[in-house]
Amino acid sequence: MQNSVTTVDHPLVQHKLTLMRDKDTALPEFRRLLREISLLLAYEVTRHLELKTVTVETPVSEAELPVLAQPEPCFITILRAGNGLLDGMLDLIPAASVGHVGLYRDPSTLEAVEYYYKVPQDMNRRLAIVVDPMLATGHTAVAALELLKRDNAGALSFVCLVAAPEGIKTLQDAHPDVPIFTAAVDERLNEKGYIVPGLGDAGDRIFGTK
Numbered sequence: 328m329q330n331s332v333t334t335v336d337h338p339l340v341q342h343k344l345t346l347m348r349d350k351d352t353a354l355p356e357f358r359r360l361l362r363e364i365s366l367l368l369a370y371e372v373t374r375h376l377e378l379k380t381v382t383v384e385t386p387v388s389e390a391e392l393p394v395l396a397q398p399e400p401c402f403i404t405i406l407r408a409g410n411g412l413l414d415g416m417l418d419l420i421p422a423a424s425v426g427h428v429g430l431y432r433d434p435s436t437l438e439a440v441e442y443y444y445k446v447p448q449d450m451n452r453r454l455a456i457v458v459d460p461m462l463a464t465g466h467t468a469v470a471a472l473e474l475l476k477r478d479n480a481g482a483l484s485f486v487c488l489v490a491a492p493e494g495i496k497t498l499q500d501a502h503p504d505v506p507i508f509t510a511a512v513d514e515r516l517n518e519k520g521y522i523v524p525g526l527g528d529a530g531d532r533i534f535g536t537k
């Protein structure tokens with residue numbers, strides 16, 4: 328089985344992503360766009376969430392109406408750039424729990440090494456939405472999903488802004504059961520591991536560190 332890749336082609340998502348890619352887009356504007364696009368991506372990835380029925384008294388009558396079944400989905404951010412997607416996603420689902428995964432690449436073995444890991448306890452009962460703006464080589468995403476599966480995470484999805492074909496292939500090969508949602512699939516990775524055309528270093532652009 329090969330996991331699905333959904334390119335969120337909504338015109339607002341495409342427009343906002345283009346503005347974010349522009350190297351002259353300043354930090355406040357970049358952050359505002361990121362918040363908005365994250366909300367729209369969260370809308371798409373949660374399209375098939377389970378509902379339950381509750382009784383509500385409207386000003387006119389009593390009615391049986393749908394609400395989200397518990398527990399609500401959780402967001403798992405891959406540090407540090409993943410944090411940039413949280414504000415918009417939490418605007419949409421304010422009750423969602425948030426987990427954090429920190430990984431770095433060991434320069435000698437090139438293996439992803441865990442330096443921080445804290446996720447909700449009931450991962451097996453939730454849709455866990457793993458977020459990282461750039462799916463480049465895919466190695467970090469693969470390692471983060473391995474850690475979550477080790478914790479018996481139930482349903483998993485991966486959301487990014489921009490994906491490279493190389494990263495999609497790596498993720499699909501390692502985790503064929505995890506659907507990928509992205510605003511764009513770009514051309515390729517360059518020799519420095521940046522996505523082309525991409526938007527540069529997402530962490531630096533979100534946090535203003537360069």
Ligand code: URA
Pocket residue numbers: 408461463520521522523525526527528529530
């Ligand atoms: N990480 C980024 O922030 N940007 C890229 O282009 C690739 C990886």
